[in-house]
Amino acid sequence: GKQVNGTKMIGQVPGVHVGDEFQYKTEISLVGLHLSIVRGIDYMHKRDDVLATSIVASEGSGYCDRFDFDVLIYSGEGGNGIRKSQKILHDQKMVRGNLALVNSMRLKSPVRVIRGLKRSDYRGKHYVYDGLYVVQDYWEENGPGGNVIFKFKLCRCPGQPSVDWKHYF
Amino acid sequence: GKQVNGTKMIGQVPGVHVGDEFQYKTEISLVGLHLSIVRGIDYMHKRDDVLATSIVASEGSGYCDRFDFDVLIYSGEGGNGIRKSQKILHDQKMVRGNLALVNSMRLKSPVRVIRGLKRSDYRGKHYVYDGLYVVQDYWEENGPGGNVIFKFKLCRCPGQPSVDWKHYF
């Protein structure tokens, strides 16, 4: 690994606080919040399980994530082909990040949530750490092309500082 | 723009020194060395010209850049299709970055050179600022598929600190 902040880990990352803001995915990678520069769901092996460490969620990004008070409805990974020029839609599979989120739910293992926010100046994003969530439920939905998409319901762990989102938009 | 260090500029960047090392393209973008995260040649409008500000050069990357003492032979951009899964080779065109380098040669405008070095631990790169160069010549070559590739000869400006490259490999 090449992260500066130490090893990949579950839960709170030392030195990173709720509300901390970052310019690039590479920065949240460097501080150890979310190691993958491109994937939305990051995960790691822990004992015999693969558990989610963190997710990057963005409203209105084509993934249709929804933040509603302390609840996040998050879309699984794979199949949607959003980054493809030929937008072929496939069913999402219960593997990798999706499977890690289910395992995290089963073991009540907390997941770091980073919100990707649209910039005011151009089409890119910036990123704000929103704190720890637990996965409470998941289900399948049909995407626009009839393909299977997983949805995960995450609830923000109590006792964390609140974030004034108006400050970041 | 979103760079932290100020506006895009030609020549020396305040606060950045020969030998400074960076982990990611996003970092050299943040400090103002090379604004584009993906392009090898960065450039800007200056009066009625488009001039090169900086290039990222890597030996052994498939682009066949060559460093030889204070001379760099650098390959132009476009056409080579290295990042494509279907490796279709086209002729490079005298546009964008390639044109900017020719303009920089004509006006003897200095170009910042960043060397992309292979990491020891994985397949990615890190980046070291090598200082200012001037473009002294350019020509066409035929690439492996017979396609046209531009080559640029850059010479390192005298009076700059030397770099102990063994330190970085």
Place this chain on the structure above:
DNA sequence: TAGACGTAGA
């Protein structure tokens, strides 16, 4: 080797 919620500029 390919896939994944990458980025900026034309």
Place this chain on the structure above:
DNA sequence: TCTACGTCTA
């Protein structure tokens, strides 16, 4: 919308 010397994991 596309291209461009991205970057990591499986």
